[in-house]
Amino acid sequence: MVEYRHGFQGGFSVKLDGKSRQDVKNLGLSTSNVAVYHPNGVPSDPTPYGIEQIYSDTGISQTSGGAGITIGHLDTGIDRNHPDLVGRVVGCKDATGSLALSDAANNTCQDWDGHGTHTAGSAVADGGSTHTGIWGVAPEAGLYSIMVCSSSGCLADDIAAAIDYLGNNNLVNVITMSIGGPSSDSRIAAAIDRHKGSILFVASAGNTGPARGSIEYPAWDPNVIAVAAIDNAESVTNFSSRGVDDGDDSVVSIGEIEFAAAGKIVESTFPTAIEPSGYAYYSGTSMAAPQVAGLAAKLWQGDPNSTRTYLRTTATDITSGRGAGVGYDVASGYGLPHVGTASPPPPTSDPVLTSIDVSPANKTIEKGKSQQYKAVANYDDGSFVNVTSSVNWDSSDTAVATVDDTGMANGVEEGTANIVALMDGVISNNATLTVSSAPPVVLKLMHVGDIDVSIKQGRRGRWEAYVTVLVHDSGEVAVNRARVEVTWTTPDGTDTDSCRVKLDGTCRFRSDRFDDGVAGVTFQVTGVGHKTYTYDQDDNHDPDADSDGTTMVIFKP
Template identity: 30%
Template sequence: MRTLLQAVLSAMLLALCITATTQANERYIVKFKEGKESAVKAALDAQGAKLALDLPKHNAAAFSLPAQALTGLSHNPNVEYVEQDAKRYLMSQTVPYGIPLVQADQVSDSVTANIKVCIIDSGYDLAHEDLSGNRVEGANDSGTGNWFTDENHHGTHVAGTIAALSNDVGVVGINPHGNLNLYIVKVFNADGWGYSSGLIAALDVCEAAGAKVINMSLGGSIKSRTEDAAFAAAETAGILSIAAAGNDGNSRYSYPASYRSVVSVAAVDENKQHADFSQYNSQVELSGPGVGVLSSVPMGTALVAATSVANHDYLAIAMEGAPTGIASGVLIDCGSGEQQCDAAGKVCLLQRGNISFADKVLACEQGGGVAAIIYNNTAGQLNGTLGTTVTAIPAVGVTADDGAAMLLDVGNDATVAIGPGNYAYFDGTSMATPHVAGVAALVWSHFPLCTNKQIRAALQQTAEDLDTAGRDNYTGFGLVQAKAAADYLALNGCTAGGGNNTCKGKHCR
């Protein structure tokens, strides 16, 4: 998994609680001393302040204040205090692009109580606002910590894609109504690695817990005969095992995904294009959304970013390693950032390319810049990291199109903010895998008499063909499709999936 935390605009702005750099004509609430309202209002009017909202019951009012008026208020004996008129945003719920892309929103999860999905990963934040209402149990390997905590963030993100709740906050998962049974086996600590023997033991725990589908957003390049045999036995026992194809961007096989008994999942982006990091080989079977996937992470651990230029809000992604904070200033074009920009008190706009993101941000900071916005030089959002470089200013990435729009507004006011949040965008076949596992559980719940092999075959048969016609090494049979698979089984019965079950239509449910 690429551990790049990105951000949800509204969630970040709601949670952020830090002091903003003062800009002209921002809104402030002024609290008057008893009986001094008229005097203060007259003084502010003379200084060019605009009354935005009167609050007579509270002996206060909101004003749009120029800088000189704000300075004067700090010395006005008739004022009790002045505070920023903080913005408030709707607590809204986002449907990640992957949910409709795999048709999960077209199939009801009302009967998923007959299915259990086992997630072998780094744990599950049981306190998360989008996960705490699920039917969930778990276990953990010795030394990894409690299964209901997640120091690595990975497992909670995976679980959110499968089963984030439809509860008016955050995101929704493939099975969003709390009916699906989850079982968590924590095999990774914060370091994010374990052994093949531990994975075999986790598989045994999943089977003992009654899991029908196993999600493994994990893998390694070395094959294990013992592991291979264990997954083959699990397949014989009726379990559908699903694993990530790998993120090395080459044709190397990754295990357990490349065992015959395991479904290997590749990643595609929101345009259904193969992700450049996704491994490709003869074992790739299905594809799922794996680029810029928005899902849950342990509460308060995400870096959430927001950017505004000339009063226009843009979706931004916090640079991994950037400090939290909020800063405002006039936007200045600093080109590619290869030379120090005279940016004293300003927000640097920088184009991706030639030098590292960290060097660009450092050049901005050394030139006196208060924040950095780096725009992409290719299509799509810019996921960036500062690596081990320590900077003192907030830095974010935006798309090439948004960067072009910002260039037209150079000289106008800009604001960059980074704060804590509960949701993040991750890249990786790790993110694609739960889309397939979630769909498998969703479809299987409607056809419980089908076998694991029949469900697997139905998913292959109905995947949306991508890339080269027919099965290919990059996307397998194609993008997994929930409704197409359900319709296929309803029409043809489980026997069409390769078994001897003769039920069809409603009789197969």
């Protein structure tokens, strides 16, 4: 099909299908794709087609849901100041640095790639304060983003550490991972297994399709919801990785796709430092996974297993695309999950908040360290909700410990403080935080362990001295690569000298050639430097007793 659009000087624009595009190339005509633009600061569609598919509403203008649920986001970081995300980010850290996540500073996850900000928007974007931005599936959910991908890729130990940090500190209900690779990793698998009872894991299936079994890890882990990509016509894309089918559609086994969502030319948020408009189009199963994670937050059923089972009841078949068909298939799994297909029954009455539990109840940290707290609201109907990002946090003694709006406490001085959460007139239990002194800094010390001299006499009464200095650590073991600074002092003045210590800990100095009239010279060690050792002059000594370990007087022979 060829659809003429516009004429220009030296060419024209047309809309082509796949066959027509090839026919044009066969004619030898030069072609190029037409770029897509949108007004600065405004998305071309506030509710992209993927939102319309999940909400079963082509006329939807904004989304809702996800309150009280937090999504963990493992990606390239996030533009936490993006207008459509600033109200959703409850915390973010960088797992790719040299510090452990427990020690890493908060809000240090700036996205310089764009991938992470894009996936975050598909899950939780809230349209911004003016509601003119873009909308994700669950715009009332919180998002805790951890940067696990750097310019060198996404390292398995960073991913596993991020999962453990979010799980151990009870920070999230769902984790979305738009990452993948061709082989499994025992550290990631063990972390997922440790937290599968409290966290629902969602991952992109991969972009290595359409061959059967091309699904990537961690999506192929049966404890993870694997999400494939469909286009705006609800057809599975060719690039979307396919899974396998063990024949038992009642459970998901290793290597099986579970759901499919929009993943081809998806518009979402983008770092304004890279794209000033704040929006961009991406394709890939990476775009599909966060939409399912957002839907899980919106339809949360109280625990991961119940939510995962419930999502399957909302799914409708995807029958177009290689490998797709009626019922469970290797291309789209159970199909496209929806908001409207099987919405949760409305509560008969608004539940009443009865108590707030803050955990951990007792914790000891070192001065200068931090501790993440979690707040869970309990209601009279037996339900409970993670309200960590919704409560007001307080410390009984801010001179000992402070706590910020995300529940992150920081040890200030030695002592004990109570951390509490308040919401709707209800105050939580006292969580006792003890701040201990920081461990003492252990210095690696070195000293001069011996000074030896030999004298060479020349003609006409002239002479010179050769001094060997030995540098030891506190265990009397030779220290190499230290630099020894010395002076030679005679009645005529003082000269300075230095040398680098060899592997055996020795450093050899040679004096000037003295005239017969010079009766003696004073040799003195003025300093010893090293990258990791500290010079302890008070421990200088000389087993031969011909010096005090620092100064030696050398006489003419």
